[in-house]
Amino acid sequence: MNRRDFVGLTGLGATALLLPSLPGFGAKLVDPSRLLEPGADTILKKRLADAALNAAKSAGASYADVRIGRSLNQYVFAREKQVQNIVSTESYGVGIRVLVNGCWGFASTSVVTEASLAATARLAAEIAKADAKVQKEPVQLAAQQGYGEVTWKTPIQQSAFEVPVKQKADLLLAANAAAMDAGANYINSALFQVNEQKYFASTDGSYIDQDVHRLWPTFSVTAVDTKSGKFRSREALSAPVGLGYEYLTPSATEQVRGPQGTDTVGYKLRYDILADAALAGKQAKAKLGMKSVTPGKYDLVLDPGHLGLTIHESVGHPTELDRVLGYEANYAGTSFATLEWKAKGLPYGSKEVNIVADKLQTGSVGNVGYDDEGVKTKEWDIIKAGKLVDYQKIRDQAHIVGQKASDGCCYAQSWEDVQFQRMANISLKPGPTPLSVDEMVSKVDKGIYIAGAGSFSIDQQRFNFQFGGQLFFAIEKGKITEPLEDVAYQSNTQEFWGACQGSCDQRDYRLFGTFFDGKGQPAQVSSVSHGSATTRFNGVNVINTARKV
Amino acid sequence: MAIFSKDDAQAILKKVLSYSTADACTVGLSGRTAGNIRYARNSVSTAGAQDSVSLTVESSFGKRSGIATCNEFDDATLRRCVQRAEEIAHLAPESPEYMPPLEPQTYLSPPSSATTPLTPAGRAQAAADSMALCAAKNLAAAGFLDGGTRFTALRNSKGLEAYQQSTNTDFSVTVRTPDGRGSGYAIADVTDVAKLNTKALTQRAADKATGSLGAKAIEPGKYTVILEPAALMAGDDLSLLGGLMYSMGAREADEGRSFLTKKGGGNRKGEKLFDERINIYSDPMNAEVPGQAFDGDGLPTQRMSWVEKGVVKNLYYSRFWAQKNNVVPNAFPSGFIMAGGTQSTAELIKGTAKGILVTRLWYIREVDPQTLLYTGLTRDGTFYIENGAIKFPIKNLRFNESPIIMLNNIEAIGRPVRLAGCLVPPLKIRDFTFTSLSDAI
Numbered sequence: 002m003n004r005r006d007f008v009g010l011t012g013l014g015a016t017a018l019l020l021p022s023l024p025g026f027g028a029k030l031v032d033p034s035r036l037l038e039p040g041a042d043t044i045l046k047k048r049l050a051d052a053a054l055n056a057a058k059s060a061g062a063s064y065a066d067v068r069i070g071r072s073l074n075q076y077v078f079a080r081e082k083q084v085q086n087i088v089s090t091e092s093y094g095v096g097i098r099v100l101v102n103g104c105w106g107f108a109s110t111s112v113v114t115e116a117s118l119a120a121t122a123r124l125a126a127e128i129a130k131a132d133a134k135v136q137k138e139p140v141q142l143a144a145q146q147g148y149g150e151v152t153w154k155t156p157i158q159q160s161a162f163e164v165p166v167k168q169k170a171d172l173l174l175a176a177n178a179a180a181m182d183a184g185a186n187y188i189n190s191a192l193f194q195v196n197e198q199k200y201f202a203s204t205d206g207s208y209i210d211q212d213v214h215r216l217w218p219t220f221s222v223t224a225v226d227t228k229s230g231k232f233r234s235r236e237a238l239s240a241p242v243g244l245g246y247e248y249l250t251p252s253a254t255e256q257v258r259g260p261q262g263t264d265t266v267g268y269k270l271r272y273d274i275l276a277d278a279a280l281a282g283k284q285a286k287a288k289l290g291m292k293s294v295t296p297g298k299y300d301l302v303l304d305p306g307h308l309g310l311t312i313h314e315s316v317g318h319p320t321e322l323d324r325v326l327g328y329e330a331n332y333a334g335t336s337f338a339t340l341e342w343k344a345k346g347l348p349y350g351s352k353e354v355n356i357v358a359d360k361l362q363t364g365s366v367g368n369v370g371y372d373d374e375g376v377k378t379k380e381w382d383i384i385k386a387g388k389l390v391d392y393q394k395i396r397d398q399a400h401i402v403g404q405k406a407s408d409g410c411c412y413a414q415s416w417e418d419v420q421f422q423r424m425a426n427i428s429l430k431p432g433p434t435p436l437s438v439d440e441m442v443s444k445v446d447k448g449i450y451i452a453g454a455g456s457f458s459i460d461q462q463r464f465n466f467q468f469g470g471q472l473f474f475a476i477e478k479g480k481i482t483e484p485l486e487d488v489a490y491q492s493n494t495q496e497f498w499g500a501c502q503g504s505c506d507q508r509d510y511r512l513f514g515t516f517f518d519g520k521g522q523p524a525q526v527s528s529v530s531h532g533s534a535t536t537r538f539n540g541v542n543v544i545n546t547a548r549k550v
Numbered sequence: 551m552a553i554f555s556k557d558d559a560q561a562i563l564k565k566v567l568s569y570s571t572a573d574a575c576t577v578g579l580s581g582r583t584a585g586n587i588r589y590a591r592n593s594v595s596t597a598g599a600q601d602s603v604s605l606t607v608e609s610s611f612g613k614r615s616g617i618a619t620c621n622e623f624d625d626a627t628l629r630r631c632v633q634r635a636e637e638i639a640h641l642a643p644e645s646p647e648y649m650p651p652l653e654p655q656t657y658l659s660p661p662s663s664a665t666t667p668l669t670p671a672g673r674a675q676a677a678a679d680s681m682a683l684c685a686a687k688n689l690a691a692a693g694f695l696d697g698g699t700r701f702t703a704l705r706n707s708k709g710l711e712a713y714q715q716s717t718n719t720d721f722s723v724t725v726r727t728p729d730g731r732g733s734g735y736a737i738a739d740v741t742d743v744a745k746l747n748t749k750a751l752t753q754r755a756a757d758k759a760t761g762s763l764g765a766k767a768i769e770p771g772k773y774t775v776i777l778e779p780a781a782l783m784a785g786d787d788l789s790l791l792g793g794l795m796y797s798m799g800a801r802e803a804d805e806g807r808s809f810l811t812k813k814g815g816g817n818r819k820g821e822k823l824f825d826e827r828i829n830i831y832s833d834p835m836n837a838e839v840p841g842q843a844f845d846g847d848g849l850p851t852q853r854m855s856w857v858e859k860g861v862v863k864n865l866y867y868s869r870f871w872a873q874k875n876n877v878v879p880n881a882f883p884s885g886f887i888m889a890g891g892t893q894s895t896a897e898l899i900k901g902t903a904k905g906i907l908v909t910r911l912w913y914i915r916e917v918d919p920q921t922l923l924y925t926g927l928t929r930d931g932t933f934y935i936e937n938g939a940i941k942f943p944i945k946n947l948r949f950n951e952s953p954i955i956m957l958n959n960i961e962a963i964g965r966p967v968r969l970a971g972c973l974v975p976p977l978k979i980r981d982f983t984f985t986s987l988s989d990a991i
Contacts, residue, residue, distance in 0.1 A: 030606075030619045032637055084643045107598070111621070128597060131670075135678060137593040170643065187805065225806035230813035232806055232920060328590045330692035330733075331724040332786070334912070337989070339730070419596055458913040458948075460927045465948055465988035467925050469917060489917060489925075491948065491986050522588050522694040523598070524786065544985060548921045550809060550823075550954040 028072060028092035036089055036162040040071045040198050041113075043150070043210050049118055050202035053097050056119035058204065060126035062099040064142055066203035066374060067122075069095050069113070070416030073196040075162065079173040080189045081181065087166055094416045097122045098374075101129035103139025105397075109417040143399040143407050145376055147206020153370025154212040156363055157245030161194040161216050164246050172249065173220075176278035180222045183282030190220035190278075193241070193516060195528075199373070207375040215366050215528055216248055217241035217516055218274050224285035233288035233486075235281040235471055238265075238306050238453055239272045241514040241528060243368040248272050257509055259304060260442040262481035263474050265452045267306055267511050270364045284472060291486040294473065296545045300448035300502075301490060301538045302441055307470050308429070309513020309531035310454040315494040316349075316356055317427040317531070319463035320383050322392040326401065333520050334461025337494070338389055340402070349389045350498025353432075356384040358393055358425040360409055365426045365530035366514045373420040376409035383427065387498070395422045414525040421521060428532035432504040438535045441505055448476035449488060449543060454513065456489065467491045469546070487547040502537040509534040552581035552603045556713040559703035562605070562623055567707060569632040572609035572639065574651050576706040578846070579605050584698025587673045591690055592681045599670065600698070609635040613648040616641070647870045651706035655850045660840035663717045663741040667697045672743075680723055680752040689756055693723035697743065702842070710848045716840065718971070719743045720785060724930055725755040726991075727763060732943075733991050734758025735910050735930035737780050739970060741840065758909060758931035765943040767987055768934065774905035774961060775982040776898050776935070781908045781928075782977065785970035788914045790924060792970075794953040795830070795886055797922060798856060800865035804875070809922045809954060810865065817865060824860040824957040831855045832883030838968050845881035854880060860957075890963040890975030898964050898978050900938045905978070907933040907940060911949070922952045927988055946991075947984040956982065 041049075050067040057065035072092040078085040094111040095118055106129025110121040161169070173190040180188040197213040218239050225232045242248050251273035259265030266273075266280065303311070318324060319336040327335055338349070360367050360378035371377055374396055382390050396407040413420035442450065453471025460466070473485040492500075514530035554562070559579050566577045581603030588596045608617045609632065616638025620631040668676060673695055684691035697719030704712040722737040736755040740746045782791045803810035803817035810818045833853040834841030844850050847869060855863040864880065872879035899907060909931035917923040928946045935941060956979050964976035 029621070030617050030634075030638075032618075032634055033641070083646055085645075085647075087642065089638075105596070107596070131674070132594050132597060135594050135674070135681075137591070166641070187807065223807050227806055227815050228813070230806070230811050232811070234807075234919075326591070327690060327692060327726070328595060330590060330690070330726055331694055331722060331735075334990075335726075335730075419598070421596075456915050456917045456925065458915045458925045458927070460946060460948075460988040460990035461912055461929055462988075462990035464990050465927065465946075465986060467917075467948060467950075467986075487918075493989070523586060523696065542986075544950070546917045546923060546950065548918070548923050548952055548955065550921045550952055 028074065028090035031089050031091045033075065033089045033166050035091055036073045036075060043200070046200040047202065047208050049113065049115055050200065050208065052115035053118040053122045054202060054204055056122040057097065057099045057126060060123050061101045062126055064100040064204050065122065066098050066201065067095060068373060068413065068416050069200040071198040072415055073162065075194045077166065077169050077173060077192040079170060079177055081177055081187060082174065084170045087170065092415060095121065096413065096416045096418065097125045098419065099125045099129055100140055100142060101126050102133035104129045104133035104136045105140060106132065107419040140397045141400045143396045143405055145205050145396060145407065148209060148377065149206065150208045152210045155214040155243050155368060157214050158247040159245045160214065161246040162196060172274065176220060176274045179275050179279040180282035183279045184224060184286035185222040185282035186225045187223040188220055188278065193217040201371065201373065201375050203375045205375060209371045209375060211370055213369055214245055215241060215243050216245065218249060218272065220278060220281070222278065222281040222285045224289055226289045231289055233285055235285040235288065236453060237281065238267060238277055239274065240306070240512045241366050241516050242364050242512065243366045244270065244364055249274060251276065257511065259452055260438045260450055260481055263450060263472070265472055267304060269511050287484065288486055291484045293487045293547050294485045294543060294545050296543055298540045299543045300445045301541045302445060302448055302450045302476065303536055303538065304452040305511040305533045305535060306453050306513055307451050308533045308536055310457055311468055312427055312429055312531045312533060313529065314457060314459045315463060315466060315497065316383065317424045319494065320389065320392050321422060321424060322394040322398045322402065323422045325392060329520065332522050337462045337464055343389050346388065348387045348499065349384050349495060350387045351501045352386045353501045353503040354384055354387045354498050355430040356427060357381065357430060358383050358408065358427050360425050362426055362530065362532065365512055366516065366528035367426040367530055372409040372411045373413050374407070374411040376407045376411070378409040381408060393422065393425055398422065412527050414527060418525050423520065423527040424518060424529045426530045429504060429536065431507045431510045431534035434506065436505045438505055438509060441535060441537055442476055442481065443479040445476045445537070446478055449485065450474040450476055450481065464493050466494065487545045488543060489546050490541045490543050492541055497538060497541065500538045500540055502539055504536040505534040507534070552583040552601045553699050553701050553715065554579065554581060554603065559701065559713055560705060560711060563703060563705035566605065566607060566628050566632060567705060569629050570609060570707065572611055572636055574610040574707050576608045576651050576704065577605065578702065578704045579603065580700065580702045582698055582700040584696065585670055585673055586694065586696035587677045588694045589677050589681060590692040592685045594677065605631060607631050607635040609639045610648070611639050613644040614639050614642045615645065615648065649869045651708045652710050652848045654709045654711065655848055657712060657843040657850050658834055658852065660834045660843055661837050662715060662840060665717070665742045665744055667699055667717055667719060668743055676746070676748040679749040683749055683752050684725055684756060687756060688728055689759060690726045690728060691723055691752060693721065695721045695748070704844065704848045706848065712844045712848050714843050717741055719746055721746060721748055721751060723752050723755050725752060725759040727759055731991055732759040732763040733930045734762060735780065737969065739785070739968060762931050762943040765945045767945045770947060770984040770986050772981040772983055774902065774978065774980045776895060776902065776905060776907045777977050777979065778895055778909055779967050779969045779974040779976055781911045783969045783972050783974045790911070790914065790953045790956065791888065791974060793914070793916065793924060794922065795856070798865050800867045801871040803865060809920065810862065819862050819865050822861045823954060824857055825960040826860040827960055827963060828857050828860050828957050829889040830857040830886055832886045834883070836887060839885050839887065839971055839973050842884035849879060849881040851881045851883055854883065856886065885971035887973040888966060888975055890966045893962065893964045895964060895976040898962055898976055899935055899940065901962065902935045902938060902978065905935040906944065907935055917950065922954050923950060924952065925950045946988040948986045948988060949983060950985045951983045
């Protein structure tokens with residue numbers, strides 16, 4: 002399977018934010034049974050780490066950290082009645098970062114011996130010394146306590162790697178059959194399973210052993226009308242999650258129905274892939290005959306499976322401090338939310354907007370106990386009652402905004418890549434008073450309900466954006482009237498969040514997420530989730546995307 | 551030493567094949583020696599080096615296949631790698647789309663650069679040239695330089711044998727004014743590093759940055775645009791022309807899920823879908839954009855016309871889909887060439903009464919695969935043209951446009967330049983659809 006097929010197969014064109022690389026595809030392919038073998042024990046890892054740290058200190062490092070990483074991945078791909086590919090990979094090695102003469106140096110190796118790690122640490126120090134000669138401002142590292150020897154594990158009930166490959170392939174084939182039986186002509190399905198075994202040690206005195214698990218079942222269903230040459234697709238309404246295989250155990254209590262008349266179902270911490278595939282087959286076919294939207298201003302009622310991507314692009318990225326400062330200027334862009342902009346106290350959104358960053362949320366793909374520079378993770382406010390109150394930052398940035406500690410959002414996609422600031426889970430708090438989706442819809446005079454993430458695009462400073470979706474339903478005088486197609490909305494970040502009228506309550510709260518958020522040169526990907534309840538935005542500009550060619 | 555010679559690579563591959571007990575076996579060896587430097591705010595932020603080589607073994611028993619890889623080359627490791635591929639093959643389900651290895655093929659010999667890539671010191675100097683120019687002008691440079699040499703070798707149990715080596719260096723820079731009100735961009739990629747001039751490229755980006763100060767807002771709508779090559783092709787993101795070329799698969803069209811699907815069934819090969827001045831082809835022997843001589847299966851690439859005088863001449867056929875449809879398969883090329891004229895971008899501007907010059911597009915995403923409708927935004931230097939000259943900078947704009955429509959609204963085609971391994975001309979296009987304004991700079 003080539004990269005092009007992979008991108009198309011997984012619907013990544015619609016869910017990846019940028020797709021610079023595919024971690025795991027560069028790793029060693031291994032027998033699936035290898036994924037169950039234990040890695041090196043912590044006694045050995047501590048000895049290796051100490052060899053690197055001591056070598057770094059001897060080479061002049063004022064600070065050093067070591068990441069011994071073992072990444073295990075398995076991807077299962079199926080289309081219609083056949084399994085297309087099963088890919089199992091393992092990657093093992095060490096990344097060492099040192100601070101010498103006020104400048105960072107980094108080097109990595111796949112030869113995991115004390116001698117190799119010491120040599121790699123010395124190489125990192127050499128790079129730091131060379132770069133220090135063209136460094137303008139020395140790095141200022143926020144102090145960080147050492148935690149001693151600690152461990153953390155994603156709270157999973159069953160590792161996806163323990164489930165036989167055949168069982169997983171059969172589940173995808175069953176989902177494919179459900180979609181085809183419901184009227185689809187084609188379906189591509191995939192199951193991504195990730196286990197990151199991370200051992201972090203630093204000269205601060207931390208020895209942190211973490212076992213991180215992530216899972217993402219997904220599919221893309223297509224219905225074709227051969228006579229007219231028209232085709233329409235519907236993507237899965239699952240989310241990438243920081244859970245084990247239990248996510249694929251259906252549970253009625255973890256399902257949330259959309260407003261009446263939409264026949265939509267959202268999922269919390271348990272996903273019913275068979276039911277979603279059947280519904281997708283039916284809905285993809287129905288899309289072939291839907292009414293094209295009339296452009297204009299509408300009140301939008303946005304499902305969490307849709308709104309998460311809007312949060313990601315319009316709040317998550319602009320509040321990353323490295324972007325604010327200009328470090329992504331040549332690639333992913335900068336931010337409108339500069340330090341000067343924030344100092345003016347300008348509103349980011351309405352008073353209904355309360356957004357938190359966190360790495361703690363159970364079920365989220367960004368959930369870890371400690372980040373990749375040894376900082377214990379936490380939850381903190383980004384937007385309170387519509388005002389930007391803080392950024393996302395790491396240890397060498399805290400002083401720039403007058404703070405003394407990192408937020409714990411440093412991450413590297415593998416042991417061989419240098420860690421840098423990545424987005425924490427950024428989530429919109431649910432409304433404080435009881436409100437169901439039906440009740441929210443009942444108060445909308447002219448609107449559109451949107452479920453699922455579709456096409457997405459935002460400018461390099463995060464002002465102007467355009468988003469599509471999977472399913473669109475017209476709302477007239479408090480009632481869902483009919484499904485629509487060709488819908489996309491355009492807005493400006495501040496105008497959009499300023500038009501926020503509030504969210505449904507905690508009962509409706511769900512996660513959206515991505516495995517492939519891209520940033521940096523050379524580019525790296527990271528996983529991140531975004532929670533919200535269904536939320537209303539008034540007077541948003543909707544365009545009709547239908548064209549003739 | 552990640553770059554193996556042809557003889558060394560084939561010797562390893564022969565040895566690996568000798569360990570195989572499978573019905574069929576294909577082995578590949580590839581490696582890269584490369585380095586990069588990244589800077590922002592006129593200071594180096596990261597620098598790195600890559601020296602890697604990897605062996606891939608694909609073993610098949612009947613229609614069951616397994617793949618394994620390794621990056622050590624002692625006999626014991628090579629044997630284990632073959633055994634693992636065979637174990638995985640036994641575990642794998644039968645593939646109804648399995649294709650046996652190819653018989654020996656004849657390959658072209660694309661031209662390769664005689665120069666060697668930059669050393670770490672050379673990369674640091676190239677970045678320093680860029681930063682110094684900006685620091686002297688009180689501008690901020692953010693750039694990335696990445697380059698090296700790679701090789702690929704293939705061999706299979708039917709006697710197929712292939713080898714190729716190539717070098718490439720990519721550079722891009724964004725220059726911003728200190729007040730954040732101006733931004734400019736320049737990009738280049740070369741096979742011969744002697745042709746890379748980071749100072750000149752940075753000067754171009756700096757001129758755009760200072761020239762874009764005080765941008766005015768104009769009403770969204772349909773405008774004549776001049777799209778510079780960087781606005782048509784990008785190496786690190788989706789692009790208008792790249793998106794079009796990646797959508798030319800025969801299978802998707804035949805299955806009814808492509809813009810090339812024909813009403814009533816089949817595909818639109820042979821139909822005139824674009825302006826008759828549009829000619830797009832691939833040619834691995836082109837001296838400016840030498841291509842890969844073979845694909846992952848060992849299928850040879852050759853000069854191939856994709857669009858000729860606006861007519862869709864060929865679609866991409868994988869080996870499986872070609873066999874199913876009784877046609878000849880074709881390897882997907884490593885780059886393509888859009889034929890053009892002799893005018894530079896500056897000359898296209900001179901011939902424009904009213905229009906918009908676009909330096910670069912950003913965050914392009916497909917809105918509708920049926921019509922290949924894309925959305926995205928202008929970035930890092932957008933200017934209004936009047937009476938053959940740039941009149942004033944304008945605020946950035948969001949577009950909603952399809953390359954199918956765009957390539958029917960051609961006013962002029964400029965001289966192609968190398969970008970992202972392709973040759974792409976600047977295009978002058980009428981009625982390009984902008985749908986909203988952006989405050990981004």
